[in-house]
Amino acid sequence: MKFRTETRRRLVDHTVDGITHTVNKPYTKRVPVLPADWDSRAIKAASTLVLTLTAIAIVWSTVSIGSLLNGGPGYAAAALFDISWVTVLLLEWMARFDPAKRTFARNMGFVLVAITAAAIFWHGMLLHSVALAVVGAAVSLIAKALWMAIFKHVEKPLSDEDRQWVDAEISKANAKLAVAGVRRRVAVAEVQARAEILAAESLLAELDEGANTVEQITDAEPEPMPLASPNTVRKPVEPLPSIAELARQQVTAGASNKDATQEILRRLPEANPESVQATVRREARRVNGYL
Numbered sequence: 339m340k341f342r343t344e345t346r347r348r349l350v351d352h353t354v355d356g357i358t359h360t361v362n363k364p365y366t367k368r369v370p371v372l373p374a375d376w377d378s379r380a381i382k383a384a385s386t387l388v389l390t391l392t393a394i395a396i397v398w399s400t401v402s403i404g405s406l407l408n409g410g411p412g413y414a415a416a417a418l419f420d421i422s423w424v425t426v427l428l429l430e431w432m433a434r435f436d437p438a439k440r441t442f443a444r445n446m447g448f449v450l451v452a453i454t455a456a457a458i459f460w461h462g463m464l465l466h467s468v469a470l471a472v473v474g475a476a477v478s479l480i481a482k483a484l485w486m487a488i489f490k491h492v493e494k495p496l497s498d499e500d501r502q503w504v505d506a507e508i509s510k511a512n513a514k515l516a517v518a519g520v521r522r523r524v525a526v527a528e529v530q531a532r533a534e535i536l537a538a539e540s541l542l543a544e545l546d547e548g549a550n551t552v553e554q555i556t557d558a559e560p561e562p563m564p565l566a567s568p569n570t571v572r573k574p575v576e577p578l579p580s581i582a583e584l585a586r587q588q589v590t591a592g593a594s595n596k597d598a599t600q601e602i603l604r605r606l607p608e609a610n611p612e613s614v615q616a617t618v619r620r621e622a623r624r625v626n627g628y629l
Contacts, residue, residue, distance in 0.1 A: 342368070
């Protein structure tokens with residue numbers, strides 16, 4: 339077994355002149371070196387090569403089918419052919435522990451790559467080149483076959499009992515996801531329902547308040563106006579003196595602020611007491627010569 343020397347650090351106590359501090363001190367340690375995993379390196383190298391071949395197949399089929407579709411936008415449509423079966427390859431890898439999904443993805447990949455190969459073959463035959471038709475169609479087929487070989491090599495076989503156990507765990511996880519999704523939808527629906535109910539109740543309260551106001555206005559009976567005889571001459575109504583005038587009269591007559599306020603409120607019971615008090619104080623200062 340091979341070893342290598344590594345430099346590591348650890349905390350130690352270091353004392354100088356009777357004072358101790360914790361310092362970071364380096365030290366060396368020999369650790370074993372794992373042997374090279376040639377299987378892993380080989381599968382990575384094979385995947386890289388197949389990925390490169392797949393890129394070549396995509397470029398080849400895009401150019402070929404794009405020319406078949408008269409170029410221009412045809413190249414964008416041509417890219418759909420190879421991208422479709424490459425996408426199915428990814429789905430096949432993701433479903434490696436689910437035989438049903440994996441079989442469906444694999445069969446779909448066969449159909450898509452067959453369509454791509456047929457389009458490339460058709461383009462070659464239109465160019466009157468059997469070699470171009472056969473070789474061009476074989477590129478995508480070979481890329482698909484190599485990916486199948488890699489998947490087959492890295493596939494981990496499971497016994498029937500282990501597969502059932504994996505299916506049960508996946509089913510449990512899917513059930514949790516489904517429950518979480520349903521609860522999220524229910525919560526959103528409840529929030530929307532409560533918001534609509536609150537909005538409706540608020541609108542209903544506004545309508546009720548408006549209706550009550552209209553009823554009060556409608557039900558209010560106007561005060562009857564006294565009828566005067568034809569020979570009666572109406573006398574002009576004398577306006578009531580203002581609070582300031584009443585306050586000035588009371589203060590000038592020698593009434594105190596309190597008495598003046600009470601007298602004004604007696605004559606004007608609808609007046610605000612605080613406003614009357616403030617007016618009396620102001621007029622008292624003016625009468626007494628403070629302002």
